[in-house]
Amino acid sequence: MSGPRLARATVIGLLIGMATLSLAPLLWMLSVSLMQSGEAAHFPPPLLPSDPTLHNYRELFARAGLGHHLANSALVATVTTAIALLLNTLAGYAFAKLRFAGRERVFRALLAALVIPAQVAMMPLFLMLKQVGLVNSYAGAIVPGMAGVFGIFLVRQYARSIPDELLEAARIDGAGEWRIFAQIVFPLLRPIVVTLAIFTFLAVWNDFMWPLIVLSDDNLYTLPVALASLSREHVQDSELMMAGSVVTVLPVLVLFLCLQRYYLQGLLVGSVKG
Template sequence: MTKPLRTTLMTTLVAALTLLTVAPLLYMLIVSFMPRGESTMLPIPLWPSRWSLENYHELLVRRRIDDAWFDYRILPALRNSIGIAALSTLLGLLLTVPAGYAFAKLRFRGRDRLLKLLIASLIVPGQVAMLPLFLIFRQLGLVNSYAGVILPGLAGIFAILFVRQATLSIPDELIDAARMDGASERRIFGVIVLPLLTPVVVTLALFLFLGSWNDFLWPLIVLADQHRYTLPVAVAAIAREHAADGELMMAASVVTTMPILLLFLLLQRYYLTGLLGGSVKG
């Protein structure tokens, strides 16, 4: 097989896989603009007979029905998700980035044993701990609160190990030289290590934000008040009553997906660099 032919085949394969990946998202977007009931027609339409914003209008705009105001509470849930995800990301970075650095570059008693314990705990499914965690939070009065949603994900083991592996690539000689010059550990971390870890930190921030944004099971368990619902829980509540309204549900899915998609596109350069480790050289 010649090189041009091999290149053409690989390009075609990549394009086909990309299309398969993007097609469901694209169809979700198209269906969200269809008039009500059109997506259930046979044969299945691939394009709207007319473009309509009625699904988004019904989903997002408060309206009066039988002398009472009604809305799907998507916008409050959107605000809740943004606030919870942003705070979870910020606090998670403040805890896990220094912890990852400590496990990589600092010597303290029991470090290796604690690291092995953290790695071993990764095999335990998170769902196993939800019941005892819920009972503890109930005793602490954190059920049905934003703090109850945020706290369990602040010190993620994956995040600590992710930062540790990236920090190991920083030469020890660089840090030792700073120590010999009299720099404190706080200054070494803030002035030397953190700038080198910027792509890694941005990548981790995206992971943390995405994990908090998409989290469904724990907010469903810990939140009882619908006014405190996050976006995935609110969309699931709508789906229970409007499962047959495909266009409305696709519009809700677009509202859920687009913010995180835009965030990923904005941070794509840092994300790819952080995953490949291109900015941290050993």
């Protein structure tokens, strides 16, 4: 085998090995979720279920009420993502293309806030939401994700690649700023908007700490919080917990696979134009 072919085969083999290591926990999780109760506790643990069953999934949705918590997560993640896309794209475009007093100073201050851990701001944010009566509500779970410094920065860096001449021509033709944004800027931002949407949706869907803090009503729990609460009652039932993990992972995995082309396009174009 020649040198280039050997190098290619080596790289492909390494990639396949890394992909196998990455997928192994997910495949094991799926396999255990299909096992009979107590089967995963055997030693050595079986790799595949001896008699595959969907009993664990039926148990989750029929008795544990996970369908309601799944709907809660979908509602919070969808609404948060929609609002975040609107606010982040507007702010990112403004910092990139509109001139106003203190623009650079405000943007630098926002960037400085990136070094502050999110956990530090949770208590002040909780107290503020408590003052306005948003604790233990869907709104309280949505507010922290409505706008983020990272999202503003991402859109701003991408929007800087939009030619100023294009915007000036629209203004000369009599178009207002809202019309320019809606008909010219937003379509050009589509790749980075899809990327930001995936980032935001995944972050909100997988968030455990903030919903745990702000939500005290079991009926309002999102999926990660409900699953953690369920694990305390069924700590020995590995099969049921794995079924819950599959239900938690599957929607975002499908979403990412469906949108990965736009996601990668947004990252690659942003790296070239930014």
